[in-house]
Amino acid sequence: MRRALLLDLGGTVFRSGSEMMGIYGELEPAVRSVVARRGPLGPEPDELWDAMLREEITEREYWARRSDEIGAALGRDWTIQEFMHTLYTLPGEPMMRPEAAALISDAQAAGVRIGALTNDLKAFHGDGSMSQDPFIGQLDVLVDGSVTGILKPDPRAYEMALEQLDRPPSEIVFVDDMPWNVAGAAKAGMIALQLDLARPELVFDAVREHLELDREAA
Structure with missing residues (x-):
């Protein structure tokens, strides 16, 4: 067998969403300060990621909060699905x-x-x-x-x-x-x-x- x-x-x-956020930041200046915090891949510490690893918040809660932060930077009130669709349909990626x-x-x-x-x-x-x-x-x-x-x-x-x-x-x-x-x-x-x-x-x-x-x- x-x-x-x-x-x-x-x-x-x-x-990963962390990788896609980094690419998004290169394309969209409004979110660069937010996506500098993207788990182990960002240049700045990500307190939310660390809290997730300590199991103080769930993975879903982590991404919901990142979605809210990036949406606020764009002036958009969007759903988690709209956020993920944006990340995973970046041109040429x-x-x-x-x-x-x-x-x-x-x-x-x-x-x-x-x-x-x-x-x-x-x-x-x-x-x-x-x-x-x-x-x-x-x-x-x-x-x-x-x-x-x-x-x-x-x-x-x-x-x-x-x-x-x-x-x-x-x-x-x-x-x-x-x-x-x-x-x-x-x-x-x-x-x-x-x-x-x-x-x-x-x-x-x-x-x-x-x-x-x-x-x-x-």
């Missing part, structure tokens, strides 16, 4: 990480089942931008916590993905950019890897090793 691949979406397969695209293509060619376990696809993106990316339609499994009502790191979220992937947890390679989600996958018995937002390419090399893709290509 071949190992399967289970991926977070935003920040893992697709570029691909959403998907090239390393993720290459890995997914090679994994699919090797017959690896691929699933996504995300908390916020519908909540943040509705029926537009990321939700309409062709990759979503190619997935063998999609478990969206904003549809099921069960968010990572709740054990039930991983159980849903495991059931649909039809693999034992020890044969699932899981990747996420949030430490608590990685810890939840490890607790569920998966091979759990954390993507470093500052060096995202590194985790994809590790995934290839676990799936033995490079060995097979050689």
Whole structure:
């Protein structure tokens, strides 16, 4: 039985909101002072991000507050979906990480089942931008916590993905950019890897090793 691949979406397969905010700041002068605070990627300390890492606020609360701040800088009263749509439709900026695209293509060619376990696809993106990316339609499994009502790191979220992937947890390679989600996958018995937002390419090399893709290509 071949190992399967289970991926977070935003920040893992697709570029993180922190990256997209940096690009937005280059295009829109009104938001530059706000997006200088963007987690580990900004030139200024991000107290909200640090509070999220301490689990004083949730990831959804973090992004809601960043949305409000950027909206205020623009003089706009917008929804979180409008904010995310703006970030993920910047001209000339691909959403998907090239390393993720290459890995997914090679994994699919090797017959690896691929699933996504995300908390916020519908909540943040509705029926537009990321939700309409062709990759979503190619997935063998999609478990969206904003549809099921069960968010990572709740054990039930991983159980849903495991059931649909039809693999034992020890044969699932899981990747996420949030430490608590990685810890939840490890607790569920998966091979759990954390993507470093500052060096995202590194985790994809590790995934290839676990799936033995490079060995097979050689």
